Structure formats: structure tokens, C-alpha cells
Amino acid sequence: MKILSIETSCDETGAAILDAKSEHEIILLANILATSMEVHATTGGVIPEIAARHQSNYMLPVVWDALQTAKLKPEDLDAIAVTYGPGLIGSLLVGVETAKTLSYIWNKQLIPVNHLFGHLYANWIGEKYIPLPAVALIVSGGHTDLLLLKSHEDITFLGGTRDDAAGECFDKSARLLGYAYPGGPKIAQLAQQGDENAFVFPRPLIGSHDYDFSFSGLKTAFLNETRKYFPLLRKTTTQAHVGWQEVALESQLSEREKQTLYDLCASLEKTIVSVLIKKTLQAVETFGAQAVILSGGVAANEKLRETLLETLEKSATNIPLFVPEKFLCTDNAAMIGAAAYFTKERAGWQTLTANPELYFD
Ligand code: KG4
Numbered sequence: 244m245k246i247l248s249i250e251t252s253c254d255e256t257g258a259a260i261l262d263a264k265s266e267h268e269i270i271l272l273a274n275i276l277a278t279s280m281e282v283h284a285t286t287g288g289v290i291p292e293i294a295a296r297h298q299s300n301y302m303l304p305v306v307w308d309a310l311q312t313a314k315l316k317p318e319d320l321d322a323i324a325v326t327y328g329p330g331l332i333g334s335l336l337v338g339v340e341t342a343k344t345l346s347y348i349w350n351k352q353l354i355p356v357n358h359l360f361g362h363l364y365a366n367w368i369g370e371k372y373i374p375l376p377a378v379a380l381i382v383s384g385g386h387t388d389l390l391l392l393k394s395h396e397d398i399t400f401l402g403g404t405r406d407d408a409a410g411e412c413f414d415k416s417a418r419l420l421g422y423a424y425p426g427g428p429k430i431a432q433l434a435q436q437g438d439e440n441a442f443v444f445p446r447p448l449i450g451s452h453d454y455d456f457s458f459s460g461l462k463t464a465f466l467n468e469t470r471k472y473f474p475l476l477r478k479t480t481t482q483a484h485v486g487w488q489e490v491a492l493e494s495q496l497s498e499r500e501k502q503t504l505y506d507l508c509a510s511l512e513k514t515i516v517s518v519l520i521k522k523t524l525q526a527v528e529t530f531g532a533q534a535v536i537l538s539g540g541v542a543a544n545e546k547l548r549e550t551l552l553e554t555l556e557k558s559a560t561n562i563p564l565f566v567p568e569k570f571l572c573t574d575n576a577a578m579i580g581a582a583a584y585f586t587k588e589r590a591g592w593q594t595l596t597a598n599p600e601l602y603f604d
């Protein structure tokens with residue numbers, strides 16, 4: 244089954260083509276991504292209106308590029324898949340309306356895909372045998388969710404964040420230090436030179452017996468601790484938030500102060516990673532999972548990947564960890580095509596609508 248997939252839920256404009264031969268053999272033929280990140284770097288974050296305007300310019304060239312790269316013509320395709328939520332409404336509409344139009348003029352079936360299932364199914368791209376039941380941790384800029392997959396038809400939502408997502412905690416903390424979105428990779432880079440045990444941050448809900456997360460208190464604790472050491476950041480919230488447009492904090496610090504900054508970042512990263520792993524293991528033990536699946540933009544984090552792998556290897560269950568290659572962790576269209584292969588639902592080009600609030604049913 245050859246699927247053209249489209250992803251425009253946030254600031255990226257993606258089109259991919261997959262040849263899904265079976266559940267265990269999903270071959271990536273093309274994966275094109277246009278980004279307006281350099282535009283957002285001048286504003287410190289994604290401005291929805293600007294993102295959607297760029298996406299409407301990029302959309303058709305990106306689809307065309309995917310067809311050229313895969314060396315396919317529209318008539319070779321079996322289906323068109325598209326992210327219809329969750330995400331930014333203007334951005335989603337660009338992808339959804341494009342997919343509807345192409346499905347109509349090319350007479351192809353239209354497969355609506357939940358972006359979060361896209362992250363999950365990024366793990367099935369390539370030649371994969373993932374044993375079930377599996378516990379899946381989806382960690383992105385907007386979501387932190389734990390799922391139980393008994394089969395592709397039986398996926399249960401176990402819990403999620405009650406406030407900020409893990410990625411948001413990384414992003415907002417990085418923004419405080421003067422770095423534009425996405426801040427996760429920057430915090431991870433600064434953390435490499437730091438001592439992860441230098442600061443002890445709260446780990447909200449760590450002892451709760453559910454599968455929920457909370458990262459907003461941790462974000463505030465990082466803000467308060469950082470301001471203690473760096474008077475430069477003791478401005479009003481508004482000023483601090485525009486501070487990033489000036490110069491990153493790091494470049495204004497002495498060597499000794501820089502070490503404190505690295506220690507703060509390492510301790511923050513360690514705290515986020517330890518909370519994610521604790522809840523994941525709790526689910527693995529409770530449900531007798533045969534595998535752990537990690538996905539979403541934060542799954543690109545080395546510390547999370549390595550620590551989770553080490554923890555699973557050391558644990559009594561010793562079950563395998565599945566993580567997509569890094570370019571498939573952050574938003575991309577290939578993962579939407581993979582999820583479409585496992586989706587039974589079909590949409591009419593007349594009726595499909597974007598749903599920014601879509602979550603797990
Ligand atoms: O999945 P994604 O591309 O978009 C959403 O659906 O949100 O995830 C983006 C998130 C951002 O919060 C970004 O900071 C985070 O993933 N991220 C990372 C890393 N790479 C991306 N966080 C920590 N370490 C990384 N290496």
C-alpha cells in the first residue's frame with residue numbers, strides 16, 4: 244500500500260511517501276520537511292498566523308518533492324493520509340484542505356490521522372517486530388502521555404500531564420535562558436557540561452499511583468533557582484520573556500557562573516528524565532508489558548534514550564526499548580503515513596475537518 248502523508252500540525256510542512264508491505268515492513272520512500280523555524284527564531288516561538296502562511300506556500304512544492312523523490316506519479320498512490328489534530332488550527336487547515344483536494348482530484352481514499360498516533364507509529368517505520376502488549380511513552384512539546392497497546396485495535400490511555408508537557412518544560416526553561424523554540428536540544432547541550440546532582444528539583448506526582456505527570460511546578464522551581472544565581476533574570480515576567488531577544492544568558496557569564504548554569508540544566512534534565520522513566524516502569528510492571536515504545540520530539544533526548552535503555556536492561560523484566568531514529572522523533576510526515584497504515588477509519592473529502600483539540604478517544 245503506497246501512502247502519501249501530510250503533516251502540518253505546528254510549524255513544519257511535511258509530505259512523505261511510504262510503501263507499507265506489511266505491519267513489519269514499512270518502507271520510507273520519501274520524507275520531505277520544510278520549516279519556517281528561522282522566522283520563528285526571530286520571535287522566540289511559533290506565531291500561528293505566520294506559521295500557517297508559510298505552510299500554505301510550502302505545501303504543494305513539498306508534496307511535489309515527495310513524489311519526485313519517491314519516483315512515483317499520483318496514479319501509483321493508494322491513499323492520502325493527513326494529520327487532522329491536535330495542533331494549531333490555521334496550520335492543520337493547510338494540510339487538511341490540501342489532502343481533501345488531492346484525494347478528490349486524484350480519486351484516492353483519505354485517511355485522517357491523530358498526530359499523537361503518528362508519533363507512536365513512527366516506531367513501525369522500517370522492518371520492525373514489536374512485541375505486544377507494550378507501554379508507549381509519547382513525549383512532545385504539547386503532550387506527555389502513557390499508553391498501553393494490547394493490539395493495534397486495543398490501545399488504552401493510561402495517563403498524561405495535568406499541566407505542562409515535558410517538552411514545554413524544556414522549552415520554557417530554555418526561553419528563560421535566552422534561547423528560542425525548540426529549547427530542549429539547547430538545554431540538553433548545556434547539560435552535557437554540568438553536574439546533574441548539583442541541584443535537587445521537585446519531582447511532582449512521582450509517588451502517585453496513577454500514570455499522570457505534572458511539569459509546571461518544576462518549570463517554576465527552575466525559574467526561581469536560576470534567578471537566585473543570575474540577577475540579570477530578576478526582571479518582571481514580561482521582561483524576562485522578551486529577554487531572549489537580547490543575548491543568551493550564557494554569553495554574559497564568567498566561567499564559574501557558566502558552570503552553575505550547566506549544573507542547573509543537567510539537574511533539570513535529570514529530573515524530567517527520572518519522572519518519565521519512573522511512571523513508564525510503573526506501567527510496565529503493572530501491565531506485564533513485553534516492550535517499551537518511546538516517541539515524540541523529546542524522545543530525541545540522548546539522556547532519556549540512554550537512561551531508559553539502561554534501566555530496562557537492569558530491570559528484572561529486561562524487555563526491549565523501541566525508539567525511532569531522531570529525525571522520526573520530531574514532527575514529520577512519515578510517521579503520519581505509518582499511523583495511517585494501522586488506521587481503519589476513512590474520511591470523505593466533503594466532511595473531514597481539522598480538530599485542534601483532538602486527543603485520545
Ligand atoms: O514532537 P515535536 O516535534 O512537536 C510536538 O508535537 O510538540 O516535539 C517538539 C518538542 C519540543 O519541546 C522540543 O524542545 C523537544 O521536542 N525536543 C527535545 C529534544 N529535541 C526536541 N527535548 C529535549 N532534548 C532534545 N534533544
Ligand code: ZN
Pocket residue numbers: 358362383384539540573574
Ligand atoms: Zn508532534
